[in-house]
Amino acid sequence: MMRRMKKEIEDEMLDDDRIGSEFNDEEYDRSARGVLLKKGPWTSAEDDILVNYVKKNGEGNWNAVQKQTGLLRCGKSCRLRWANHLRPNLKKGTFTAEEEQLICELHAKLGNKWARMAAHLPGRTDNEIKNYWNTRIKRRHRAGLPLYPPEVLQQTLHGQSTDGINSGNKVHPDFLQKKNFDIHDAIYDCMKDNQGMLPYVAELPDISAYSNMLNGFDSSQYSSFGQSTSSNHKHFRDSTIPFLDFSCIDRNGYYPFDHIQDDTFYKWTQSFGMQSPLHHAGPSSHSSMCYSHSLKNGNSSTSKPFEELPSIQYPETDLGSWGTSPPPPLLESVDDFIKSPTPISTLESDCSSPQNSGLLQSVLYPRKTPSSSKNQFYGKSSNSSTATPGERADSSALNMYDTEWEESADPVSPFGTSSILNECPAVSANRSSLDEQPPVHTVNGNTVKLEYVDPVWTPDSGNQITSLLNFSRPDFLLGSDWYEQCSGNDQNQSIFYDATSMFLEDQSATDYKHMTAGTSNPSQVREFGSCAWNNMPPVCQVSDLG
DNA sequence: AAAGAGTGCAACCGCCTGGGC
DNA sequence: TGCCCAGGCGGTTGCACTCTT
Structure with missing residues (x-):
């Protein structure tokens, strides 16, 4: 050269x-x-x-x-x-089509294990593969293409491989662009750690739910999460992840984002270089968002009480204080996730990929929102729990996001039009995506509530283990008491899967049906959900079920 | 033609692990 | 058991080159 x-x-x-x-x-x-x-x-x-x-x-x-x-x-x-x-026998030059295909497959199975991938590619170095992959990520992203070709998805999800590489039908979370959402790493590590202890973990099938969630959300380098270096990778693991209090969701599936309190979300967003819009709300905008995730029966005793911080604590002048951080597409996408109370029946996805991503997909992929929603927040406030279908009133806080982020859509804003994810086509192909539908509706008269739990988790909290679920997992419901209750009969199971599918796309739910098919024992599934995944800091908790 | 943006790759950095003492 | 060191690995950076305007 x-x-x-x-x-x-x-x-x-x-x-x-x-x-x-x-x-x-x-x-x-x-x-x-x-x-x-x-x-x-x-x-x-x-x-x-x-x-x-x-x-x-x-x-x-x-x-x-x-x-x-x-x-x-x-x-x-x-x-x-x-x-x-x-060293001799090094192969130089561009990768062949076969090599590219193999790299895709390997990455789907191994994640960013470049050295291991290189072992399957004679003459290629880990560095070469890594550079190729990063370049590929850029190119695919620019082209608006999913990171993995459909055939690789199929092969990987079904344990097939063109090169005989079979990772036991398991898909490494990197397949799901783990570096974009490092929690998957922890999840997978956790599962790996439990494989010896929990035989059914060893039989864990494809984590296709994740893949579907995250498919197309590529490049660690092009997401706010992905900006993470190894250090903030750890930071994320150590971080408390706030989730939404879906107990606030009404029976029509609308989320009243007027319940935002405490500075957890603020801190969380800050940890990603984000500015929590929740704290930009004026005094009139009561925020009391519960970062909890539980199946609520009206008793949220397991919810951790929050102290509401004065909104003035984070004045609007902070809006521009994004620092030097790159645009945080996640939050941007959360914006869409949050601000989209429109009934799903009225929405047509502008996503093109057949691999709908479900919850995280919707979170990670922004969807263009009419600017008419701008400034809705300040005109609307709480009490949205009484919102009715079609109303957007329930999105008061959501519109706050809307407003502020749209206001930020200037050249210096991380949410400006230069955001790389703005250019990326959303991948949701069906309507289960949470940016189109609040993730939980009532099931058996219960609503699902995300519940913040103390990130400091110790084995002593074993009594809580069975109720500690990682909402970031699409199958978190499996580990809940609720599953046990729901699994008693077909109708309940159907409800269960319906609810699950709200977090997943259809295929994902199907995968989980398959997964649980061989694990019909509810307690086993429950244990799977509660034990295998709870070596990691719990992020949410499922409370009692009504 | 020049400047700036984009691209790709080589090399570095920091962390982790395992072995030896 | 703890420390040190070598090696390995993955992430990131720097820079030369190419492309676009």
Whole structure:
């Protein structure tokens, strides 16, 4: 390549006068032993030194390279250079169609396990695959295409593979773009951890629900979550995730977002560089959102009480204080999720993918909203629990999002039109998406309530384990008491799946039917839901069922 | 032709793990 | 048991190159 040619020419020029010349501080680092080590691009002379060393001594003991050859490179750098560029049998050039297909499959199964993927691609390095994948993400995103081709989806979800790679019919959450929503990582890790203990976990089928939820929501680099480095990856895991109090949803499925309280959501959004619009509400806009998730029977005893912070605590002037964070598409999408109380029957999805994403899809994918909704928030307030179908009054707080985010749609706003997700076609193909429908309606006279639970979880809280569910899981209901109650008869089961399908798309619900088909014992399913997933900090809780 | 944006890739960085002591 | 070190891995960055306006 031209760049390489140019580089090599420069290398030769540099090599001659490098030794003995002054060390540029920017190009050299002093090692722990006080040795100056070079950084930056490798020269051909350095390559030669390294190749000769490996020929003579074999791979490994990379730190010895510097000692034995005088090569001013750290061991890590040597290993990387060798592995990625110098070792024999390296295949260079663009990936073939077969390789691309294989990478898709591997990624669907393994996630961002580049080294493991590279093991299946002779001559390719993990770095190469990683770069390819990131590039692919960009391209697919730009093109508005789903990250995974349909055939890969099919193959992966059904445990098929063109290369014989079969991960036991399991799909790594990375398949669901885990880095975009790191909780899946924790979920999967949790499940993995429990596979030995819980035989039915080992039989866990495809997490297609997740895939459907997140399909098309790609690139860690192009979402607010995805911006996360490994550090904020952890941060997310450690974060308390506020969820919506669906007990506030009326029987028509409308969410009165006039119940927002405490600063949890604020903090949460802040943790992603977001500005919680909830705290921009003026004094008149009572907010008392419950970050809880429970099946409510009128007794929300398990709900953690919140202290409402004065709205003035987060003045509207903060609206512009997005800092330097990139646009937070999630929140933007949450906006759509939240602000869309329109009855689903009236909505036509503008999503094109056959893989509807359900809850998270709707959360993660924004849907264009008429600007007419602007400023609705300040004109509307609470008491939306009495909202009737067709009303948007129940979206008072939602419209607050609407308003503020639309107001933010200026060049400096993270929610401006430059948001990359604005360009991304939503992928919801059916109407179960939560941006079109509040996620829970009443079931057996109960409504589902998201309930905040203390993120500090200890084994001592075992009594609560069975009620601790991760709402982010599409199948969280399986772990609830409610499932046990619902599973008693076909009608209840149907209701159960109906409710579940509100969080999932149809296929996902079907998957979960299949999953639970072999686990007919409600207590087992319940245990599955409650134990296998609760090694992670609980995010929500399901309270008693009426 | 020039400037800015976009793209792709090599290399670096930080974290984790396992082995040796 | 704890510390140190080497190696491995995944995420991120920097920069040369290409494309677009």
